[in-house]
Amino acid sequence: MTTALLLVLALVALAAGIATGARHPRTWLVLTLTGSAAALGAALSVMPGPPDWEWRSGFLIGGEALHLRLDGLSALFLALLSVVGGAGAVYARGYWPDALYPASASRGRAWWSALLLSMGLVLLVSNGLHFLIAWEMFTVCAYFLITLDRTRREVRVAGWLYLAASHAGTVCLFAFFTTLAARTGSWDLGPLREHAGLAPLFWLALAGFGVKAGVFPLHIWLPSAHANAPSHVSAIMSGVAIKMGVYGMLRFSGWLPVPAAAGWVVIGLGAASALLGIAFALAQNDFKRLLAYCSVENIGVILIGLGGALLARSHGNAPWGRLALAGALLHVWNHGAFKSLLFFCAGSVLHATGTREMSRLGGLWRVMPWTAGWFALGAVAVAGLPPLNGFVSEWMIYLGLIDAVANNDPFAWAVMPAVIMLAMAGALALAGFAKAGAMIFLGAPRTRPAAEAHECGALMRGPMLVLAAVCVAIGVAPVLFWPAVARAVGDWHPGWASAATPAPLLTLGMAHLGLAVLIAAAGVWMWCKVRGNGLRRGLTWDCGYAAPSARMQYSSGSFAGLAAGWFSWILRPTRRIRRPRGHFPAGAILLERTPETMLEHVLMPAGAGVMRVSTAVRRLQHGRLSAYILYVAAGLAALGILVLIESVT
Amino acid sequence: MIPILQLLLRLGCWLLLAPLLPGIINKVKAWVAGRRGPPVLQLYYDLAKLWKKGVVMSTLASPAFVMLPAVAWVAVFGAAMLVPLGPAGAGLSFRGDALLMLYLLALARFCTAWAAMETGSAFEGMGAVREVSYAVLAEAAMVAAVLSLSVQTGSISLVTMLAPSVGACAGLLAAGLFIVLLAENCRVPFDDPNTHLELTMIHEVMVLDHSGPPLAAILHGAAMKLLLFAVVLAQAVLPMDHLRPLGAAGLLAGSVLLVTVAVGLVESLLARFAFRRVPLLLTTAFLLCLFALLVAWKGGMP
Amino acid sequence: MNSNLNLLIGLAMGLNLLALGSSRLPTLIRAMSAQGVILGAMPVLMDHEPDWRVALVALATIAGKGLVIPGLLRRAMRTVQIDRELEPLIGFVPSMLLGAGGAIAALALTHLLPLLPEHAGSLLVPGALATMLTGFILLIGRTKAISQVCGYLILENGIYLFGLLLIKAMPLMVEAGVLLDVTVGVFIIGIIVDRIQRAFDSLDTRKLTALRE
């Protein structure tokens, strides 16, 4: 009952938010926050345990009765959506104000509420037709949010790429849901685990949802869309929207039977996404692009967990699969929290300096201490380091997978490479975020805008604080969040439904807590000690060079160069170099660009091929009437031959 | 009463004995070179001196510059608490602690690299890059080692993983982990701990700007890390579960000493490798651990 | 009876070849109108007992195809002062060969089709096919709008020829409607040809290629 009331409240508040967004920013903020809070409340009210909240109505939409359902799995995503959605709404007030963006700020607010509403509906509806409706509305809302600043060409290009890729995914989902409806005779969704004949549909769902999730070879839209969108939009795209793809995969791999090879493929895709995603991230100079590629990595981590769970489920419900799946689910939350936090930080840097290029920044900690601090925290979390949340979920996935190896399960050979690649991805993430943090916030400012930056306002800092608190809370007290995850695991596979906390989770939490306290204490103590001993400021020593300039600092490209070099087979960086010549060299240039390999070296040639065909075909419409009549005659002849063949055979 | 005593003992072991190892290595090197060398306790003197000194900090650096070495030290210390000391067991042991240990070391690495980048110095940047990049390969090797140990023992807890041991893969594992030890602890042939001014340095170049207590924390942390690796290596390879506690402790101490001497000998006999060969060597370490894993896995199959 | 009819149809097929082979537009129009008159006379010949509705259709056809439309085309031709098709897309000799080949093929094809006994011996079907083919060749192969209109009319003639198969089955209203449509259609084509001539100062359809991809 409360769930229903809260959901209605959320619906009404968000719908009112859409209506008022354009004119009344204050009311809009209150409404959106109310809606988010209500949705969060609804999610929390379902989490403690069964039964699911379910509502069937005779009300027909598109000829199908409305059927809503909120179970543990969707509640998990709904909670994430409401937290990031609410935080982003507040952030947007500071980041994208009417004063700076008179044309788009009002539109942005309405779209924001619409996005939250449509994503919420994706999570709630339990009918294939309605799922497609909500899904596509969410895609379109996200498109208009990404292209909020339509005056810039690259924004439009990025938005189009997103829209086109999403539509390709949606077309797969068209096929998926329609085949499902055709096979089962109904659009209604629900557990259909016994229909073994539905298993091959998993591939369609994987492709369709994979595009949205940004799984490695399908991620082409993701970097540019995340980079060019306003940062609060990037945050919700990366933190929540791509998770909708994960939700789809989880939902339908849970409800439908899957083919035998699903586990291998998913874990393989996950490992590839994790490793290659972070390799691409490392090579970026644009910090929002770096964050975007890092999302590809984290989706990979989640898929490794899901793939492990699929393998375990298909091989006798091995209990370790439960742990891997729980890790993946928790990572959904974790990534949502720290990636949104990082995008908020990125937004505040962009806001203050106007550039996304790390090689034009530096030394921002002095003017933006809060942002720098939150970014550092987010970096530790995203690199999967203890004692923050990123480690907890990765640790659970590791634990599940290593259990599989330790048990000598027959498919250990697939799990072992995944574990090793996960470890390498973790180390690369550390490198990538050391680079990002260092290039943006540390050292000396490399350009004037960086030197003249300013700290962001309270409206932007507040949401960051909330998300940072979530990161810390999940890090030091994962047990508190376990019931929600366990419930979702149970919904995915009833055989694993159990509230029992895996013992080491508590210990890990305590260890993290102790570590956090020790770290804080050690840091403060060292500072006091140093102050006590006497602190002198001096020039950076730099091997005795007395006149360093900001341009002599290590650059973004050189930082990534070493590790990115190992991946040059796929990164395919292009390089323009003019070496210094002679005794008194005049100048030297080194330009390096990392292309979007999948886009530029795979998709665009294929697209060019299609366009060549199109151009050739379009030449047929050359304006000469005689030929047009010839086409009619040709059509007649072709159909005649077809009919002749048909009637003979 | 007993737990407190145990804790104190463990602390003593890790905190007090660790700085001994670099001293021993230096002594071995001096001995091979026919010099007298610095006293074995030299690091203790250095630490004590540094602890009392004031700090010079780059104008570009934030307060984090002095705090992060302490954080890194805490991380290494936390990792050490997870490592069992032979019969004494670990300070904290639970399923999956091996991963926590690895990631705590990673946290320490992150803090050091971050602190290095604070100064805006190109040299320190260079060091940080190498540190975080080579760690990718080292991490892969270490995870492969963890996997092979857990295949052998069916566990992911360091205490059980390291206790019985000796499978067919012990030799491979020993070689692999020894290389990782050299790499992670900035020893020759990866790095030369004797110089601080080379462009070709890794770890050492990152701490160029540190001074006073933070530098002490770094040096002590490094020593502790060396000890940690030596202990892990020794226990991963040696069968100690059926020895009596004292015997096991003795064996552990002896083998740690052996590892230390071996490091010293390697440093005396080898020159530092050219940089492009470093990944090669680390890949070798990774492959050794991977082979160990395969041997353990296939060997363990019924 | 059938032989009379076949003679006329043979004549119409000969006119097809004339239409295909001549480069002069007046000849083309003349061939087309002659064909129209012949076709118009045909239903009268087919029927033994005189029927007023058949006579009506015949009269209308002869009037429309033999007089009105050719007159319209001749006027258009005079205003643009062209009387030759100079650069056809399909040359005159190939056109004729195609037409002749088509006629032979049509004769051969007719044997494959199931026909009622009273139609089996007649040239109606092959004649219709050959005429339609001629129309298509003219439509596709000529560049002057007038030639194309003639092609279209010859195509219609072929259809009319074919329609004679059904003359008894088709109710008058339908027949009349069809005829009306065709006439109005040609009339409208005539108007548009006139407008095009005014807008482009030419009836060369090769100039009508502004609309293209």
Next chain:
Amino acid sequence: MKSLLLIIVPLAAAALALLWPQNRTRPVILPVAATLHALLSWWLLLDPPTVAAGAWLGFDPLARAVLPVVSVLFLVCAWYGVTYLKLRGERPNRVFVAALLAVLGLLSAGHQARHLGLLWIFTEAVTLAAVPLLHFNGTPRAFEATWKYLLVGGTGIALSLIGSLCLGYASLYGGGGGDLTFVALISQGAGLSRPWVLIAWVLLLVGYGTKMGLAPMHTWKPEAYGEAPGIVGAILAGGVTSVAFTAILRVRAVVGAAGEGPVADHTLLAIGLFSMLVAALFLLGTRDFKRMLAYSSVEHMGILSIGAALGGAGVAAALFHVWSNGLTKGALFLSAGNIRRAAGSASMDEVRGMSALTPRSAAIFVTGMFAVTACPPFGPFFSELKVVRAALEGGHGVATAMFLGCLLLAFFGLTRVVFAIVDGRPRSATKQGGKRFVETAGVILPPLVLLGMSLWLGLFTPRVLQEVWSAAVAQLYPKP
């Protein structure tokens, strides 16, 4: 009687328009006649008359399933037409108004024709009546377009006449008494001569397919739609094509009764997929947004044809799609007409920044574009999904994949063009040239209403419509 009024009212109005003396007030006849027509057709929709089996003309289920949407589309376009013709006050509109009304009357007749010959006559008449609409602008380009429309369309019409004759001969050869009503032909069923039926089918499919605009007979479409006023495009795409489609459906029923249904379905599927593919390839490259709408129309004709190939469920879906596509396309054509007028060009090389110049039309255009590319929750999404479902239930996996692939390519093409003209900085030339286009309610409301109806149709498809579509299916696939 009421069903005859559907034909008589517009034709009488057309005659009135021809006689009406005043250029300024003449357009008012349009909405008046259209309102009457719409009222009549919806009355008949809700209260269908009984049609005598042998009637040549009658408001039978198939007419009932399609004609009301044509009527509604025409009504909205008529309201738009009043404003449009006021804007174009400089041009005489006598023939235009009369021809528009004649088209409506003849369309009503064509939809109700239950006789093979009569159907052909009305279809041809519609084609001819539409000619003055195409060259309303009076430019050389418009005449060129008209010329091509006439000759390609005329060829198609000629082919469908031969086809009709062949079908008649099939009946004659099979011993039929010369009754060429569809009911009689269907009841003759297997008695029809099969070779003649097949020949007739090919000819009629190509003939009426030309009218519908199926590839490769679609070549007249981009030229005609590109040069005609938006209102004409809307009526051609939503109304005239639908009469050709129902003609094909009626003939298909005869062919099915003769036992050649599978062959007919295969050809429909083949030509439908081919049309979609060709349209998608053209859409990828075209640079003119009105021609783009024409290619999109070709694509949707392909969808209709595929639906018709899929048996009962597919035909019901196709009839649904006639509604949803007609309304959505109408909104697109009308808003495109606004944009075209405001920008002075239809090429994406010259038009951009329309979201600043004509924000409302641009918004409708973009929304309509999403709607027509099967984005929920608009009508085409639901109808296309039903087609896909029918295809999958029929086991046409490969065809479905091609179908979806073409939809995707078409989406790329459409979004490319639409966003190119909507976004960016408006060209200064279009701003200065002449008086500015003002987005009055008269030009904004009609497309908005159409879009709203498309939305409503998809989300809350009235039960009566679903019944009507299944009744039409029952008419076409009589239970033995």
